[in-house]
Amino acid sequence: MITPELEKLILSGNASYNxxxxxxxxxxxxxxxxNRFIVITDITYFHQVNLPEETDNLIEYRDLNFLLKxxxxxxxxxxxxxxxxxxxxxNMLNIERYSNSGPLLFYVTDNGxxxxxxxxxxxxxxxxxxxxxxxxxxxxxxxxxxxxIGFAPPFDFGLQGxxxxxxxxxxxxxxxxxxxxxxxxxxxxxxLVTQSFEFMTDFNAGNKLQNLDNASAYPIVLVGYVxxxxxxxxxxxxx
Numbered sequence: 001m002i003t004p005e006l007e008k009l010i011l012s013g014n015a016s017y018n019x020x021x022x023x024x025x026x027x028x029x030x031x032x033x034x035n036r037f038i039v040i041t042d043i044t045y046f047h048q049v050n051l052p053e054e055t056d057n058l059i060e061y062r063d064l065n066f067l068l069k070x071x072x073x074x075x076x077x078x079x080x081x082x083x084x085x086x087x088x089x090x091n092m093l094n095i096e097r098y099s100n101s102g103p104l105l106f107y108v109t110d111n112g113x114x115x116x117x118x119x120x121x122x123x124x125x126x127x128x129x130x131x132x133x134x135x136x137x138x139x140x141x142x143x144x145x146x147x148x149i150g151f152a153p154p155f156d157f158g159l160q161g162x163x164x165x166x167x168x169x170x171x172x173x174x175x176x177x178x179x180x181x182x183x184x185x186x187x188x189x190x191x192l193v194t195q196s197f198e199f200m201t202d203f204n205a206g207n208k209l210q211n212l213d214n215a216s217a218y219p220i221v222l223v224g225y226v227x228x229x230x231x232x233x234x235x236x237x238x239x
Contacts, residue, residue, distance in 0.1 A: 001041055001042065001117035001118075001119075002017065002041055002226065003119075006039060006041070006226050006228075009226070009228055010226065014228065014229050014230075015226050015227060015228040015229065016226070016227050017224065017225075017226055018038075018224075018225055018226070018227055019222060019223065019224055019225075020222075020223040020225065021220065021221070021222060021223070022128040022219075022220075022221045022223060023218055023219040023220040023221055024212065024218045024219075024220075025130075025212065025218070026129065026130050026131065026208055026209055026212075027127060027128065027129045027130070028127075028128045029125055029126065029127055029128070030125065030126040030128070030223070030225075031125050032080075032122060032123060032124055032125055032126065032227075033227075035229070035230065035231070036123075036227055036228065036229060036230075037121065037122065037123035037227075037228055037230070037231055037232050038121070038122050038123075038126070038225045038226065038227050038228070039119060039120065039121050039225060039226045039228065040078070040118050040119075040120040040122070040126075040223060040224070040225045041117065041118060041119065041224050041225060041226060042115070042116070042117060042118065042222075042223070042224035042225075043087070043115070043116045043118055043221060043222070043223055043224075044113055044114070044115045044116075044221065044222040045074075045076070045087075045089050045113060045114045045115075045116075045219075045220075045221050046110070046112075046113045046219075046220040046221070046222075047089070047091040047092045047093070047110045047111060047112055047113060047114070048074070048091060048110050048216060048217055048218065048219055048220070049071065049091070049093055049108055049109060049110045049216050049217060050071040050074075050091075050132070050209060050210055050211055050217045051071070051108060051211060051214065051216070051217060052210070052211045052214060052217070058098060058105055058106070058107060058108075059105065059106050059107075059108050060103060060104065060105055060106075064095070064106060064108075068093070068108070069134055069135050070132055070133075070134035070135070070207075071091065071132060071134075072090060072091055072093075073088060073089065073090050073091070073132065073133035073134070074088075074089045074091060074130060074131075074132060074133070074209075074219065075087070075088050075089075075130065075131050075132070075133050075200065075201055076088075076089065076128065076129070076130055076219075076221065077127070077128075077129045077203070078120060078126060078127070078128055079126070079127055079129075080122040080123070080124045080125060080126045080127065081124050082121065082122055082123055082124060083120060083121060083122060085118075085120055086198065086200055087116070088133065088199070088200075089114055091110065092110070092111045092112045093108055093109065093110060093111060094107070094108070094109045094110075094111045095107070095108050096109075109216065110216055121232060123231055123232060128221065128223075129203060130209055130219050131201060131203050131204075131207045131208060131209065132201075132207045132208070132209060132210075133201040133207065134201075134207070140169070141167045141168065141169055142160075142167060142168070143158070143159065143160035143161075143165050143166075143167060143168075144157060144158070144159045144160065144165075144168065145159065145160055146159050146160045146161050146162075150162075150165075152164055152165065153165070153166060
């Protein structure tokens with residue numbers, strides 16, 4: 001979303017609104033010129049089915065869950081040396097019966113898009129990286145640590161040592177990769193640091209997007225951003 005302050009910079013000639021299309025690959029890079037910085041104001045993610053073209057999106061019933069379970073969720077990380085943001089999208093799909101006779105066949109097609117208004121500031125080149133996120137399997141269960149944040153049931157799941165506290169998954173993993181998931185605010189202490197983890201999947205060879213030669217399979221995201229003359233430090237409080 002373009003704020004009134006950004007609009008003033010655009011109308012005064014000190015900034016310009018631009019668009020950038022990412023997709024068709026696991027990774028895209030937006031270059032930021034010297035003596036410039038950008039504010040990403042809009043992201044529109046188009047849902048994708050990520051199936052091979054030769055199937056014509058026609059799937060047998062026995063293969064439906066197997067093919068889709070690792071393709072329902074797509075993770076997008078947007079980062080530069082200045083900032084880092086993670087987004088997770090659940091793809092909206094249409095699944096329709098192909099015929100009422102013969103083998104159970106279904107057409108699987110993508111449907112719709114998700115629009116996000118953002119305010120992501122970057123003063124260096126920006127990376128947009130995609131990967132798939134599949135099923136998760138609980139590997140560790142336990143109470144939220146006593147030094148973390150939580151309240152006793154029925155308001156919350158409670159903390160270690162609280163009467164009536166409930167066990168929650170502390171670490172999960174996708175079947176394609178290791179994943180750190182702390183849905184109840186758990187924290188793990190390491191020397192001199194208290195570390196928290198968000199729900200995410202690692203970027204590795206196992207969860208790279210597939211079938212990028214298929215027009216309905218590769219990701220498409222429209223990015224709107226404002227390019228501003230100068231640097232965030234000399235703009236000061238005008239933003």
